[in-house]
Amino acid sequence: MxxxxxxxxxxxxxxxxxxxxxxxxxxxxxxxxxxxxxxxxxxxxxSFLRGTTADIVVFPHQARYAYSRDVLEGAVAEHPDVASACARLVRPGIFKVHGRPPVFHGNSLSASQHQVLVLGVDAKSEIKSTDFAEYLDRVENPEFRVADPSDPFDLPVEDIREREFLYTQSPTVLISEEMMRGLLLQRGDALTIVTVPDSALQLDGAPVRPASQTFLVTGAYNTGHYSHDQANVYMSTEDFRSWSGTQHEVSELYVAVSPAADLSVVRDELDAKLRSIGLAGQVETWEDRHRVxxxxxxxxxxxxxxxxxxxxxxxxxxxxxxxxxxxxxxxxxxxxxxxxxxxxxxxxxxxxxxxxxxxxxxxxxxxxxxxxxxxxxxxxxxxxxxxxxxxxxxxxxxxxxxxxxxxxxxxxxxxxxxxxxxxxxxxxxxxxxxxxxxxxxxxxxx
Amino acid sequence: MNDTGAVLPADSDSGPTSMASAGEAPQEPREPVLSARNLVRGYRMGEQTLEVLAGTHVDLYAGESVAIMGRSGSGKSTLLHSLGLLDRPDSGSLVVHGVETTTLTRSARARLRNKRIGYVFQFYHLIPELSALDNALLPRRIEVGPLRWIGKQKEMREHARALLDELGLSTRMAHKPSQLSGGERQRVAIARALMSEPTLLLCDEPTGNLDERTSEVIADLLFQVSVERSHTLVLVTHDSDLAARADRRFQLHEGKLEAFGA
Structure with a gap:
């Protein structure tokens, strides 16, 4: 004691x-x-990497094949553990904002030129395979929210700003809430995005003409991850192809797998399947892709x-x-x-x-x-x-x-x-x- | 041998220094409470060994008081520590209540010390963080385990309170040592020594740190409790007046006890 x-x-x-x-x-x-x-x-x-990447990503060998989106999606969908798949087109671009004061922000190259990665997506497939719907819902400022989350690239006429009526027939784009805030943008604002067209990669000595188009901002998304949100803008696959002039239908195929499935096994089986039908590409789980x-x-x-x-x-x-x-x-x-x-x-x-x-x-x-x-x-x-x-x-x-x-x-x-x-x-x-x-x-x- | 017949060098075969040899032989032979034979204790000082106890004999009986005097450094405290089982002699025999203690383990000697021996020191040696009551209770806390303590706590506290009250500390029980005078501290130390109802009360210069008047009070107290409770009181002291009150007096000289005075 x-x-x-x-x-x-x-x-x-x-x-x-x-x-x-x-x-x-x-x-x-x-x-x-x-x-x-x-x-x-x-x-x-x-969570972020998984949400923005999907469970498995298929990278077709673009140099060898011009993949048909339907064929690729169809082949992947045959696997019993695949829940859904969505194709994406990806292209780097530089955009300039119309009618707003120049602001240096995030990935800006200069106060009027901003560097981004442009993602061409099919909204409905994207919502099924990734956390896309959640990113639309996470937008804090109601003025930045899209009019219709099931069709995020639709911009109602009443949302088009007076000075932008010149671009009423223009395609639309979805940018991050962070970018809208930083660049002082609002829904209905116009911006021009420039990229290098596929023809420039032929290296045949012909002069390179950049592909350029003006887009209207339909609203914002918010992943909650600053680096992603500073670097990515979304547009529909149709607008993407029209803008970039690409003949490809798929840059990346995002695959959602049933929760109980072993991703590594599904990856290997998909890889074997694609090879067997002559659609060889690189197949990676989201962890493989971001292993570093x-x-x-x-x-x-x-x-x-x-x-x-x-x-x-x-x-x-x-x-x-x-x-x-x-x-x-x-x-x-x-x-x-x-x-x-x-x-x-x-x-x-x-x-x-x-x-x-x-x-x-x-x-x-x-x-x-x-x-x-x-x-x-x-x-x-x-x-x-x-x-x-x-x-x-x-x-x-x-x-x-x-x-x-x-x-x-x-x-x-x-x-x-x-x-x-x-x-x-x-x-x-x-x-x-x-x-x-x-x-x-x-x-x-x- | 002096006139009391009490000089007993180490090699003497005339028997131990005892009450009997001090000229006040009991009517019937009694068993000593403590019996030391030929105690030797030395300390190494470089190459040399300083022999502080050089074959000391002594028998101590119940109820008697014994004073041990000697020059500074003569080994009085060493002897007291050996008799109190704090120090183990290099050789010799030390029997306490019929038990040969020199062969006991350290923990067995600690148990025997806890139950049979009470210490009072010159500098009181109270635990500064504990109140007077808790200091007095310390030996009993050591004696009983946690479970027994829970059962007996009330009884033991009452005992400690009664003891402190008896020693005139009824209003000082909750005080820490730093809040007590020298005389009060020494009374707490006496209460602590008495708490286990020991048969041997070993006091090392108990009045050495007190003024004359307080020394007298403490000395009265020690002799009084010794008589009332039949404790064997051993006083190591430089104070000849205090020593004179003891039943027997010894001088520690060259490692041996020599009886003196009537």
Whole structure:
């Protein structure tokens, strides 16, 4: 009984014990917050990549075949695990905005020229195979929303701005909410997109004439991922072909697979099937396609686990120092306890329990504060930004509009648990030293 | 041998220094509470060994008081620590309540010390974080496990309160040592030593750190409780007045105990 009693008195009578608890808590908290953000980053990245990529993507060998969209879609749809497929046409472009002041924003080449990747999609197929409908629904500003989400490229006449009536018959385009906000655009505004036509790739010495067309903005989409939203505009496949002059029907085929299916197996089977009918191409799962990205994030998470070992070392050093100091200060008490008949193990246990108190309370503090901070990191970020007047989280750099957080409670408890166990184990060294102390020498200690 | 017949060098075969040899022989032979034979304890000082106890004999009986005097560095505290089982002699025999303690393990000696021996130190040696009451309770907390403590807590607290009350500390029980005077601290230390109802009360310069008046009060208290409770009181002291109140007095000289005074 005296072990718990004395340990609590020794621990809670010393400010240094509280400092040690706070230090342990801060270390645990920091790690929980950083790992939660890293997990959130990984989850968001995976969700974003999966949402914008679909489960499996087929890249036809354009140089060899002018693929028929119907034939390719039909071949893929024969696989029992394929839920749906949608073809996309992809082409880089540069656009210029009409009737708006020049603004430098995002991927701008200059204040009046903005670089984008133009995606030609069939809206109905896209909605079935990707998170396209969700991106239309996620638009925050009601004035930017498309009139009809089931037909996002339709622009009602009443939405066409007065000065743009010149372009009433023009094709339409869907741009991101971020881009609309940044370039001060509104629905019905006109912009001209320029690209290099397929004929320019013949390399036959003929002069290259860029393909150019003016489009009206029907509204916005919002994936929540800054880098994607800064770089992509959508138009219908018909408008895409008309604009770019391409003869191809498919640049990429996006395939949605039933949730229970193994993507790698479906990928291999689709690859074999396409080869067998002479439609060879590159078949990749969404993870294959973004393996470098995902690998980098995963790798950073592993690096964090290595950093965790350093945190653990730091915590152990703090606890060891505090306990060693406590034993040093309590040498005479060790002699007193021995004189009162406390066995060596009991004397050591007093200090071991001190270490358990410090490590456990510090670990608990870290766990609770870490989870609380991680769960409210964006509120804290906003408050700090308002208070300090600086931008802490630059979405242009991190590609997310908010700090992504994913709380993994098992991992958090494991972090706190391993830290506490490590600190308790290291406490055994000074406790063991206390237990081995000669009581007579201890009583004489000045 | 002096006129009390109490000089017993290490190689003497005339028997241990005892109450009987101090000239006040009991009517019937009694079993000593503690019996030390030929205790030797030395400390290595570089190449040399300083022999502090060089074959010390002593028998201590229930209810008697014994004073041990000697020059500084003569080994009084070493002897007290050996008798109190805090220190293990290099050789010799030390029997406490019929148990040969020199062969006991450290934890067995700790148990015996907890139940049979109470210590009072010159500098009180109270735990600064504990109140007077908790300091007094310390030996009992050590003695009983957590479960027994829960069952006996009330009874033990009552016992400690009664003891502190008896020693004039009824209003100081919740005070920390730093809030007590020297005399009060020493009374708390005495209460702590008495808490386990020991048979041996070992006091190392118990008045050495107190003024004259407080020293007298503490000395009265020690002798009073020794008589009332039949404890064997062993006083290591430089104070000849205090020593004069003991039933027997010894001088520690060259590692051996020599009885003196009537």
């Amino acid at each position: 005296y072990r718990l009693h004395l340990a609590s008195r020794y621990t809670f009578a010393r400010p240094v014990s509280y400092l040690a608890m706070v230090a342990i808590g801060l270390a645990v908290m920091a790690l929980i917050v950083v790992l939660s953000i890293m997990n959130g980053f990984l989850e968001e990245t995976r 990205w995902l690998g980098a994030v995963e790798n950073e998470r592993n690096i964090l686990l290595v950093i965790f070992l350093f945190f653990l070392l730091l915590v152990c050093t703090i606890t060891f120092s505090v306990l060693t100091m406590m034993v040093q200060q309590k040498v005479r008490d060790i002699g007193i306890l021995s004189a009162m008949g406390a066995p060596a193990g009991g004397v050591g246990a007093v200090f071991a329990v001190c270490g358990i108190y410090i490590a456990t309370l510090g670990g608990l503090f870290g766990l609770v504060s870490g989870v609380a901070l991680a769960a409210n990191i964006n509120k804290v970020k906003d408050a700090l930004e308002n208070l300090l007047g600086i931008e802490i989280f630059k979405k242009e750099i991190y590609a997310f509009s908010e700090i992504p957080v994913a709380l993994d409670h098992t991992l958090n408890i494991a972090i706190a648990g391993v830290t506490v166990v490590g600190a308790v184990l290291i406490c055994m060294m000074p406790a063991f030293r206390a237990a081995r102390m000669d009581p007579v020498e201890a009583l004489r200690h000045e």
